[in-house]
Amino acid sequence: MSAPPATAFVSVEDRLRVEELYARYACCLDDRRFEEWPELFTDECVYRVVPRENYDRGLPLATLSFESKGMLRDRVYAITETLFHEPYYTRHLVSGILVAPDGGGFRARANYLVVRTKAGALSELYNAGRYVDHIVEDAGTLRFKEKLCVFDSELIPNSLIYPI
Amino acid sequence: MSAPPATAFVSVEDRLRVEELYARYACCLDDRRFEEWPELFTDECVYRVVPRENYDRGLPLATLSFESKGMLRDRVYAITETLFHEPYYTRHLVSGILVAPDGGGFRARANYLVVRTKAGALSELYNAGRYVDHIVEDAGTLRFKEKLCVFDSELIPNSLIYPI
Amino acid sequence: MSAPPATAFVSVEDRLRVEELYARYACCLDDRRFEEWPELFTDECVYRVVPRENYDRGLPLATLSFESKGMLRDRVYAITETLFHEPYYTRHLVSGILVAPDGGGFRARANYLVVRTKAGALSELYNAGRYVDHIVEDAGTLRFKEKLCVFDSELIPNSLIYPI
Amino acid sequence: METIPRPIELDWHPDACARIPYRVYTDAAIFERELERFFYRGHWCYVGLAAEIPNPGDFKRSAVGERGVVVARGRDGAITVVENRCAHRGVQFCQTPHGNTKTFVCPYHQWSYDLKGNLIGVPFRKGVRQGDRVNGGMPDDFELGSHGLTKLAVEVWNGVIFASFDHDAEPLRAYVGPEVGRYFERVFDGRELAVLGYSRQRIPGNWKLMMENIKDPYHPGLLHTWFVTFGLWRADQQSEMIVDERGRHAAMVSRKNDGGRSDAVTAGVTSFKENMVLHDERVLDVVVEPWWNGPTVTMLTLFPSLIVQQQVNSLSTRHIVPRGVDAFDFVWTHFGFADDDAEMTRRRLRQANLFGPAGYVSADDGEVIEFSQRGFAQHAGLETVCELGGRDRGGAEHNVTETLIRSMYGYYREVMEL
Amino acid sequence: METIPRPIELDWHPDACARIPYRVYTDAAIFERELERFFYRGHWCYVGLAAEIPNPGDFKRSAVGERGVVVARGRDGAITVVENRCAHRGVQFCQTPHGNTKTFVCPYHQWSYDLKGNLIGVPFRKGVRQGDRVNGGMPDDFELGSHGLTKLAVEVWNGVIFASFDHDAEPLRAYVGPEVGRYFERVFDGRELAVLGYSRQRIPGNWKLMMENIKDPYHPGLLHTWFVTFGLWRADQQSEMIVDERGRHAAMVSRKNDGGRSDAVTAGVTSFKENMVLHDERVLDVVVEPWWNGPTVTMLTLFPSLIVQQQVNSLSTRHIVPRGVDAFDFVWTHFGFADDDAEMTRRRLRQANLFGPAGYVSADDGEVIEFSQRGFAQHAGLETVCELGGRDRGGAEHNVTETLIRSMYGYYREVMEL
Amino acid sequence: METIPRPIELDWHPDACARIPYRVYTDAAIFERELERFFYRGHWCYVGLAAEIPNPGDFKRSAVGERGVVVARGRDGAITVVENRCAHRGVQFCQTPHGNTKTFVCPYHQWSYDLKGNLIGVPFRKGVRQGDRVNGGMPDDFELGSHGLTKLAVEVWNGVIFASFDHDAEPLRAYVGPEVGRYFERVFDGRELAVLGYSRQRIPGNWKLMMENIKDPYHPGLLHTWFVTFGLWRADQQSEMIVDERGRHAAMVSRKNDGGRSDAVTAGVTSFKENMVLHDERVLDVVVEPWWNGPTVTMLTLFPSLIVQQQVNSLSTRHIVPRGVDAFDFVWTHFGFADDDAEMTRRRLRQANLFGPAGYVSADDGEVIEFSQRGFAQHAGLETVCELGGRDRGGAEHNVTETLIRSMYGYYREVMEL
């Protein structure tokens, strides 16, 4: 996606609401309140984590590809109950949010960096990339209708368990 | 701290003032204007740097635990005059600021990342975590009444000299 | 540059326009739309990438030092046509933007972090520092009249090809 | 920095392939010998799919062991593989992951090579005329012919490209053998492939641990909740463990059942979740494909570098690229067939959520491999125990066995002389 | 990646313990021998406090040398320590830093162990019945009893847990000896402890440098401004240097004075700040505790892995976990006593600002250790000079000496045969 | 962590300096010997410019090989160089990159040294009086004189500072020799220098590759578009390759032409961009300086640690600091002359865009060096081919040759006994 039109067309309030959505997104993941994560999406939604390589070359494979809030809930169940892994902290840094109006909602993109820290180990740069999102009004609040995480860090340090 | 209520309750101006406080905080530390750092706090204040491990387990030990602007000044004296160390640059990245009104002031939280660079060495990921703060109006400007730096990076790369 | 005066003097709209300029700057570089990069500057402009060491000691040498949009275009030609290098992704994280009015335009500073990712390799912390900028109104939009990238990461991991 | 590895003295009881010394996972000297004897001599390594470079001039970077190579398709359509290292002064000349080109030009001094690796141009080879004299140039006896790139032997088997630094390696099909080759040709029967995309992970464990993982039918029904709970793979299934005559390659073949409780195979298994139901079952919307002829899963290990996966409708090749003795890169290429309809493609992509670095039944394989490596590092003198299903080698009619791992180490000891 | 270390040839003049070759801080071969002889054989290592696992089933991860272990409290209340490595195929099975459990289950194939490390369950050990046949399973002669986790010897001394891979190690109290043991029991007299929290740092220097640092009463009054200025520790104090008969353990005992100028010990000392006053003195609000019986500071080194700190009202154990020859992790556990009132707890926490990776009198210890390691790396052939207070070993009635360091190296040479 | 390097057995055909074994770029044992024989014995290394420490008491940190040193100007104006390592217990005492001081004080125990490296103070050397007794202190036979810092031999040549750990090294001018010395004094003729600033890069390749790069007149006109297109350096230029009698140092001297198309040197050269024009030509606003006396470019290599650059109006020293066998730091100090006017200074700074880690004609040098190292790592047994301009050594009247590289390896083999 090339850069969206000037956010001048978005009201200050809306812009801040979008920023807040990103902040809450990072906050619930980094606090490990995973069960709240699906609630930031609409029932019908798309969440995809995509290597930049596949994205740029038009290859459809995603590292994670979910098509409904149900699939997001199944993921939460997996990371909390079924996927054995060494637990780690995540820390999301998000900047460069660009917002453009789109029908009732917004198209937005932002840069992100996720830092991973395992118990007793040094923090490491884990995953960097960009969000390419579609955000809509949903029951009086903003939610992600579509969230694409296109990551530069194609060589994943072993595994990717928690959402990006 | 779970996520604060929607910042919608905070005026745009106040939100930007809070953002600016964070920017000035990072700016004075990264510019090494340490003597200005205590001035960003109220006289009665709390500043604590806490390993996430202790924070999550309810253990009271902090890596740094100050209870007054006086203690902050004593720290500034130490890092400039008494604590022998290899000097390093810091670079603070802060994002995901969430603000909620609280009495006259605000409760805020944000994610941060501190990059460390020593002379003649490569930059390194030094300390990542979150700020959990209480901000108040003080003589016409905003100051930290309480600032908690809860860090994921529990294994500190040797030493922690400058404020987080 | 010491911290600029309170951004309270800058209108909310202007502040958001400045933030957007930074977002578009990062966006066009990280998307590798290099040809758009010079367009974010005025015709007469200054772009310098300076090791913090030289900056702090008052030494004039810069890693890159351009004095016109023409020189920026020449750089774009070089990185796309003449400078042999291993291609890499960049990811810019920018935070702590401080803005102050200056005549028709603005003085601004911000912290940045650039993450580098080479094909088939792990992402690495590449360059951290601060932007010290002069931004002006130019044909109805904001552009950089002067942009200084003062970097902490004095020991550059081999080469610096793309703009910071 | 190169260092001299500890000299190899393992007291490994002859033919005790049911016990594997930790040392083989941690010793740099052993690893160097593995590279020499498995990756660079006498064996075939996977380098890619023909479908990745469909047109003349297409190329992609790949690797054989720790050596970078370039896989290209010549103007004549023939596929060639050369080492990514200039004959002049050693530069790894190709830095773009993939592309299309007529020649390879080294950036440093512009020596140029054709896609077969022949040196075709050396700037100023005959010197540079200045006035009446000719300056420099290469010696008269300098022959382009003797300064080409290192060329690898290449065999393409139904669209899958293998290469070897050893031009005397036995033919590929003989190398794989009929037992496992049969299952290779079940997936790769010559149909045109459609590449769906890539996943890449760096796993901090010795490369052999991944070979073991895919020769280990014991763990899926225990480590992977989804397998045991939904019956995709568990101990009570009809399975066959197939191995080639030398014991190096293998096929794990099985047939899914309906899952659910079973005193025999779920009692006390903490990963079994009796009441687990998916909120959205499209991820497991399996449709039988005619070419399966029965098995719902076939996992092939083509020693030393390739794993071929068919798990219901999800297909992938997995490329093992060692990175020192204690890590390897694991490159997944998911694919379907050119004649898949949109529905089937969507299905393969949905089921891909089970695989790769984040997959429901494979993210944890990388994790346990990392934990194994850590365990080995703690205690140089010890050995693992691989005695499920006995202590001998060969195939089996079921999956309650570690025989394929023992078989691999039988072959390993022979070649490594350990 | 394991590499063979330079063979050990030090020309170290017999009993010249006042000169220490840089090589002992930088040579991988020497480090391997140290692990073997100090951390894994004949010695006791600290692994935690009983107060960290108060209830049956509680466990925490810890380390002995470079080996991960799990410290647990059984249902009978007894504390056990096992290596964190599965007997099957080596997996470091425990990945949670602490918790409560009935058994240890390895994720890979669900072998399960009781908290004592006994193997109690192997899935499909007897095979899996399919129709009329039984598939796989472990060999008939497979004995659970011979495949347990590696169990460590354990001794708990007044709430402090020590473990050893060597079940023939001499009893703990004899190992520590009466001279230093007396001071150990001064802090740990059996009172219930209250854990206040943890600090962790990775220090890029050889582990012995930290032992030296706490056997070095010379530096506190010179490196640490706070000590010399406020009289917490300086050369003119009444001090005693105590060492066990073998020279490996030590206690530095001293009594604070009022600080301030003194021609003898502050003249020309750049770290002394005559006019320094704190803006907020609560950090140094010291209250004498009855059990001190005089000394205001006692610093114990229990070779090779533990430091016990009493600095006025601040108490901590410091655990040394080597990470290769040139780094170690340093884990601080601050504690008080169960019967401390809120005021005393607050006091201990305030004084904690002096200690740990950011502490006023300890952040710079980590720094100088890093600088020492860099110095050693520059010049393989040289040696340090430890001649303050003479060249012999043993205790002292003052702190103007490096005798404790010399004593440690006397013991070191004996055991290391260097 | 130190490790024992592979014993050095190279079968390197006697005097085949036109072929260089990859091993010399990747073998840790060879690198250790290089440090010993080139950086620490018998050679002079660059440590800085006198203009960087103009005043008494000024100091800066620098390095000789992998050893940190401090370069200082004494009260008498004399320049001294000492190793940055305390004689007491090895601490790298100086942690500020540059500054002004009267003495060096080690932080750990405050041993103090004068700028010449003499030990002038040891706290409590005579012990500390307590009541009627004197506690501790250094032994009576302890002599300050025998515990100074390691002092290096120093020579300052027209403002350029060289140091050597070997006090028996031949005099600097003899070491450099008249052939190359002449060009050294062309740039450094005694005029006062003005430091413009620093650039630093870490290049992941063996240090010798940078020496080769600046002894390689073959690549500039091929790798660097700007050189060939704008005629700053290309094969059809009037050039001279100068080498000292031992073959270790060299000067590449050349004269720019107008660039543009030329069948001889641009035909088929992909880096040549015939129609390239700058949007802003100020970067190439070259003004001839009287002292050039003809050549527009002179590139000097003073083995093993220094490169001196004059490229039209841009001047710099480039300091090679090895970081293990496979990396080095490359420190650029750009300078002009004290009597430059503002216009000339601006010109030098503009032209600096061509150089350094981002420079139009040098960023890619670091890249190709990295790619070479990767190539070497792939294939331990092979060798590079350096046969342009023949197989012999010595100087040349043109730049179509690799003779300077061969000359360096002639000397290299002699000293390294390989």
Ligand code: FES
């Ligand atoms: S190194 Fe490839 S052309 Fe010279």
Ligand code: FES
């Ligand atoms: S490795 Fe632990 S159960 Fe198999």
Ligand code: FES
């Ligand atoms: S180490 Fe330098 S004074 Fe002790």
Ligand SMILES: [Fe+3]
């Ligand atoms: Fe698996």
Ligand SMILES: [Fe+3]
């Ligand atoms: Fe200390």
Ligand SMILES: [Fe+3]
């Ligand atoms: Fe060059």
